[in-house]
Amino acid sequence: MNDSIRTPEMTVLLASILTAQWFSSTGNGFLDACGNAVIWAILAAGLLLTLLSLLLVRLAPKRGLLTVCQERKGFFLFPLISFALFSLLAATALRDTLSMLSTFLLPHTPRWFLLLMLLPVIGLAGWLGIASVARSIKLVGPALLALYAVVLVLSVWNQGDVYNFFPLLGNGVPALGKTALSALSVTAWLPMLWIDKPQLEGTGRAGMRAPLYATAISLAGYIAYGLLFSGGGAATTTFPLHRLSAAGGFSHSFQRTHALFVFAWLPVQVAAVGAGICYAARSLHAALPAAPGRILVIPPLALACALGFRDIEHSPMWLNTLLQTNLQSLLVLPLLLPMIVGKAAERRREKEARHA
Amino acid sequence: MRKWAAVLLMAALAMQLTGCYDAVDLGDQIFAINLALDKGETKALRLTMQYPQITPVGKEGADSGGGNSDLKKDGYLIEQVEGDDLSACLTLMRMVTPRKMDLMQLRGIFISETLANSRVTVQECLSALLSTHNARPTATVFLTRGRAEDVLSAQVPLFGARLSKSQSAQSSQLQEQGVITASPLNTFYYCFATPGCSAVAVLTAVNGMQYISAPSSQGTQATSYLAGDVPRNTVGTTDYCGCAVFGDEDLMFLDGYETQLLNLMLGKLRELNMEIGGRTVSLYFPRAPRIKVKPLDPDGPRIAIRVPVLCDVPDAAPYTQRLIDDLATLLLKLQQRKMDPVDFAQRARVSALTLEDWGAMDWPALYARAVFDISIA
Incomplete structure (x- = not known):
């Protein structure tokens, strides 16, 4: 299991995951709430997230969140909370991936078969470790970004209408505020930085750049969407990036947009699932250090598959609630306690070392 | 070694994403080129669809019900059903043409003037086409003077053998001249469904060729005709001239010259x-x-x-x-x-x-x- 992740890879991985979160599962909710004024909500959330990320990275102990929990008596609960958090994030990302494949590429394929196809990939991602996942997404990242830019430009180049953004504030500041808060729920992924702080040469750099890149990429997408569709212009807002590619100029050049859309989006979604499983496994290992690390990939993988298998329409209310990122981000709050305790102990040790 | 095995395994599994599980043979599919919506005689809605007849190379196409009738012309089949709404019509259509129906090749949606007065029905039909039945979002919306089925039946390829190509070429030419508007389905539906927004459809009609001898009423300019009134006698019987503007409760026709002025305002002339x-x-x-x-x-x-x-x-x-x-x-x-x-x-x-x-x-x-x-x- 290779967990020796480096700063550039962490930056790309986190940026990809945040973008996926803002543009796939929650995107239609943002558009329904704000219309094309969603760009302000994303901008505000992105800048706030950057500040929050920087602040929390500075608060994180140098030894890493999980190491602090392992060293302190009674702190075994916090790795378990981290395990639950990342398993739920992986389940949400997996559900989005299955929905995307089922809606656009393989509508007649049973959902269990789609899961079976993805299982080796996500299982391997967890098995090989977060460094392998991050390196893979960093490798294909530039190509995906170029493809994304091509889709955006071709979709709007001769059809974009800047007047679609008026009235500028859409449903008003309160709606924008609520949407920005909802978008901030992606803080659920920030503990990745706190866990891997010892290995990253510049955790602050990753913590600052990743949200900024994600904001820029998501903003570009929503601006293109707004240029093409006035408020409520698309028949449906689900998977806005796909609606953009299917209805705009891109569909004149490339008639079959589904496969290309999935090709560009699938690696990002699978990276999110893989990252969730890797960090869940490492959290579980911190709680059960005696158990072999690789075997502990199985529980979060099984949990993610069990929770993420059903689509939204066929899931019970409690499951849909559990797989909402808004709720999952609340699990980050208890993790602040070992962070504060670890940081305080670190400061104390440094003081003693200086006096000695 | 294990990593290479893993990469090969992933590549092999990724190949399954080509969708062979869902493969549908070309012969099991049918691609609608044009679709017409009229008020039904026995039911609320009459749906007429036009399909290309795909036959093996070198063989004559087999007669499939209709023989030399109007239902089969120039390599295109026409099917007609009636139902209470569009989904019911399409269900019936699937029964009479037992193949997987693909609306992603749709080029034209013809709506009759009579049906256009029933805004709720039109909106429901268009919404169903876009959301449920995955129709091509850039198909052109036409308003027909008279029955839409008559205009659809008159659709024949003018240039070459392919109707879709012929229709696209004709549309481009007429749009360049400005006598018709660009009315893609997604834009039309948005304007139609939004209060205060006026949707615009291309105006079309079958020309009876009677006006070449006795000219119809005309505005001040050479293009000031409504579709169906153009004084001509040519190969194709369908006129595309002018546009239909849908208000919240009203419908208005603009002739060819007025449509040119409208296109000028829209920056397309x-x-x-x-x-x-x-x-x-x-x-x-x-x-x-x-x-x-x-x-x-x-x-x-x-x-x-x-x-x-x-x-x-x-x-x-x-x-x-x-x-x-x-x-x-x-x-x-x-x-x-x-x-x-x-x-x-x-x-x-x-x-x-x-x-x-x-x-x-x-x-x-x-x-x-x-x-x-x-x-x-």
């Missing part, structure tokens, strides 16, 4: 032939007109339009003045019928900060008393 006193002059429009809407102007709501015009004759003043007069006439006509196909509302929204402010502004009332200020740049 580059050249216009203007005739005065038997002399025709070409006017060129290098850019789209600049439109400024001031809904809250102290002197009352104002819509200022500056049209850039180039003319290669020295005495262009009468022609440009005529252009201004005709534009004003058209805009006043649309204003009186409370229609806004140019979408001045879009520009007026700049004055509002939120949707609530926009609602409070009451744009329909402002538009009704707006003053147009048209000038040549």
